[in-house]
Amino acid sequence: MTISIPTQQQAAVVEDPGENFKIVLRHDIQVGEPGPEEILVQLTCTGLCGSEVRAVSAWAAYNPVIGHEGVGRVVKAGSNVSSSLLGQRVGVKWLYSACMECSICKRGFFHHCPKQLNTSRHVPGTLQQYVVADARFVTKIPENLSDEIAAPILCAGLTMAGALAHLDQELQPGDWIAISGSGGGLGHIGVQIAARVKKLRVIAIDSGSEKRKISIDSGAEVFIDFKTEDVAAHVLELTGEGAHATIVVPGNKEAFQMAPSLVRNLATIVCVGLPKNQMDIPISATLSAARGLTIKGSSVGTEEQLTELLQLAVKGIITPEIEVFEFAETPRLIQQLTKDGIKGRAVVKIPMDQ
Ligand SMILES: [Zn+2]
Ligand SMILES: [Zn+2]
Numbered sequence: 559m560t561i562s563i564p565t566q567q568q569a570a571v572v573e574d575p576g577e578n579f580k581i582v583l584r585h586d587i588q589v590g591e592p593g594p595e596e597i598l599v600q601l602t603c604t605g606l607c608g609s610e611v612r613a614v615s616a617w618a619a620y621n622p623v624i625g626h627e628g629v630g631r632v633v634k635a636g637s638n639v640s641s642s643l644l645g646q647r648v649g650v651k652w653l654y655s656a657c658m659e660c661s662i663c664k665r666g667f668f669h670h671c672p673k674q675l676n677t678s679r680h681v682p683g684t685l686q687q688y689v690v691a692d693a694r695f696v697t698k699i700p701e702n703l704s705d706e707i708a709a710p711i712l713c714a715g716l717t718m719a720g721a722l723a724h725l726d727q728e729l730q731p732g733d734w735i736a737i738s739g740s741g742g743g744l745g746h747i748g749v750q751i752a753a754r755v756k757k758l759r760v761i762a763i764d765s766g767s768e769k770r771k772i773s774i775d776s777g778a779e780v781f782i783d784f785k786t787e788d789v790a791a792h793v794l795e796l797t798g799e800g801a802h803a804t805i806v807v808p809g810n811k812e813a814f815q816m817a818p819s820l821v822r823n824l825a826t827i828v829c830v831g832l833p834k835n836q837m838d839i840p841i842s843a844t845l846s847a848a849r850g851l852t853i854k855g856s857s858v859g860t861e862e863q864l865t866e867l868l869q870l871a872v873k874g875i876i877t878p879e880i881e882v883f884e885f886a887e888t889p890r891l892i893q894q895l896t897k898d899g900i901k902g903r904a905v906v907k908i909p910m911d912q
Contacts, residue, residue, distance in 0.1 A: 741769025
């Protein structure tokens with residue numbers, strides 16, 4: 559099999575990150591060359607993650623080529639990589655690599671390695687035709703799962719599987735969980751895992767009829783519109799004492815502020831949303847102590863969780879709500895993401911031609 563790989567390619571590039579950022583579609587971006595442990599992947603599609611808002615808004619330093627939910631085929635392998643990977647379908651995700659030597663890596667939590675490198679942050683992301691990935695950290699995509707469905711599982715799905723796994727020791731089937739941001743790319747998959755896999759009773763919190771529908775379709779027992787209802791009062795009425803746990807998915811202060819009012823004493827609050835780095839969690843230390851609350855941070859998840867989730871998707875138990883768009887629509891879609899206007903997950907097709 560000989561594949562001709564061009565030297566230049568199409569990519570969506572972030573220019574002037576900040577308030578007036580632009581996404582420019584270019585045809586003159588250099589195709590990367592895989593190092594000894596790396597592979598080159600020709601992408602067919604990529605999901606657009608809500609956390610791209612951080613990159614385009616310049617909340618931290620990112621690569622100008624963003625995107626970290628890419629699916630494609632391996633077209634070139636580095637010298638230390640088995641050639642059996644050539645032609646395989648793989649997922650390229652947020653975790654580009656980890657040190658594999660620190661105490662966190664030794665416990666198997668590569669995604670919390672302090673020395674990790676991330677796709678779209680330290681190395682170019684998946685809004686391009688060819689991406690270089692570390693062969694040790696890509697994910698094989700099951701044959702009977704489409705590229706477009708697999709893409710959002712790589713970050714959105716994994717993030718929610720990881721967040722819910724933090725609650726495995728604390729929650730029983732039938733317990734109440736409140737998920738804020740339930741109608742977005744992450745939230746709705748979280749509702750599905752919580753309701754369909756963990757058998758929890760899900761209180762979905764978001765706003766608007768579209769997000770209500772996607773939350774209820776995903777298995778939520780109740781939907782509360784935070785713009786028109788008193789969320790805490792409604793949760794209390796439903797649960798008697800408050801939910802057993804909550805996951806905060808949106809990256810804004812209001813969602814974090816609301817969290818303690820949704821849960822009963824001894825509950826756990828899992829923090830998933832990524833607001834600006836300088837925003838602290840607005841939670842009373844005294845109340846946290848008196849009520850015995852646990853606050854946990856969670857970012858993506860383990861490879862085992864991802865493999866399990868992809869199998870759940872093959873079986874149709876987890877069904878990401880996606881909308882597939884042409885590559886040319888990327889600039890508009892990312893603008894829309896910054897205004898919180900996307901329900902479910904937007905996936906863009908990557909052009910195969912030059
Ligand atoms: Zn992401
Ligand atoms: Zn490490």
